[in-house]
Amino acid sequence: MDTIWPDTLATEAGPKYKAVAQIIRAAVAEGTLTQGTRLPPVRDLAWQLKITPGTVARAYTILTDEGLLNAEVGRGTFVAPPVDDDAAFAPPIEVDSAAHNREAQDWRVNMVSPHLPSVGQAQLIRNLLADIARDPPSGMMHYPDRTNARPAREAVVKWLAGAQLGHMDQGDVVLANGGQSAIVLLMQALLKGRKPVVLVEELSYPGFRRAADLVRADVVPVAMDAQGVIPEALARAAAQHDAQIFCTSPEVHNPTCLFTPLQRRLELVEVARAHDLQIIDDDCYQIAAAKAPSYRKLAPERGWYVSSISKSLTPALRVGMAIAPHGRAAPLRRAAEHAFFGLPTPILDLTAALLTHPQLPALTAQVQAGINQYVQAAMNILGRFDLRWSENVPFVWLPLPEGWRATAFCQAAEAQGVQVRAGEEYACRDARSPHAIRFAINAGVRLETFKDAVGRLRMLLDNPPEQINV
16 A cells, blocks of 8 residues: 555645545545555654655545545544435434433433423424414415515514523524524635635534534634633634634533633634624523523624524524624525525414413423423532533533543443433544533423433443453
8 A cells, every 4th residue: 555655745835635535536436446445654654755644634534524535433434335315414403302202211211402391392393383384474475585484583582582692683583494494504604815814613513613614614623611712712712724714612612611701802803803703603502591691792894693592492483683783684684595494484473472472481490491401410429420410401511531532432332221411522523532421401301200310320430441451
């Protein structure tokens, strides 16, 4: 295999990472590199080609994203099997953790994504749907438009009253098919140029990276501390990469549950202003009133806010919203209308009725109480470990004790009937990854079933593998 590599890339035209990627593509096409062949480690190939390890890593990342290579943690990078175009679907970001109309098993418990407690919101939605079906305010023979969406936008303004968003009216609201859809719309509306750059927290919601992939933007992680992104690190990354957007979750950080206090937010706003960064504030996991002003309020000329009803009422309806800085919603509306015209009119009518319904505050409080009951159970069982949690938040973050690596722990947990997420899933591919897991509250199973599953996690934590590799 060494014969495919030139002595140097110094004479190659264009970026060197593209040259490395093209050499590998050609070798695979010609059959020189066959399925299952292990490529050289990044540092070894970089030394051989007299380039930086980051250049080789970037080429490997591009080819992994294309499906030409497979990267296996702890083993290396290999030539992937040929891709069947009809079956080439990426796995979903979210996985439903409790099947509909089927009794949950008492042993196998999915803690990958949250499942909210059912406290009456499903019945309320059924009742409202029946009312809308009898007499739909927007009719049933019309395309969605800004006029029939206005009551839903006004309902969103009322529903977000506790989010500390600053001055807002219904014209600043753009409705989307869930929070992830809102993030994609924002990137489509805000990014410019052939290869824009998006900055994310070094551990962050994977949906930021997926959205950036869709708009062909590069993603750069920014270092964090216990209060969130470090301002000096944000300034360096913004200057070095000429970035356009900073994505963050300051109120409830996913996955670590940390909270970014007001003073740190103000420092980050100053960096964003100095480097002309737009700020996307993802607040989908916040259910109760905000503890600090949003970036939309702190930086009204550059703060864009995202929320949804998925983590407070139900994910089934796919109702999300992006809130533009006051008076700047036009490019965001255009992105939504060009993509899908608008939400279906029955969903618009339902959103308007649901978010203004007098039962909603009580139902939201019951959802919070149900989540906290499960969180408290997890704390009681795992209290002697370094468990990170936040009130009303349907997931917890758990740095693993010495002896466990995240991937190995997830595999061991699955063998015990419990599915959890490795910390590396929240890190960029070439970034530092902590040995930690995130597990979500699955209120779709009985509390005793959930406790039993967490107990199995504790058993694994108490018994790390004793291995010495020589």
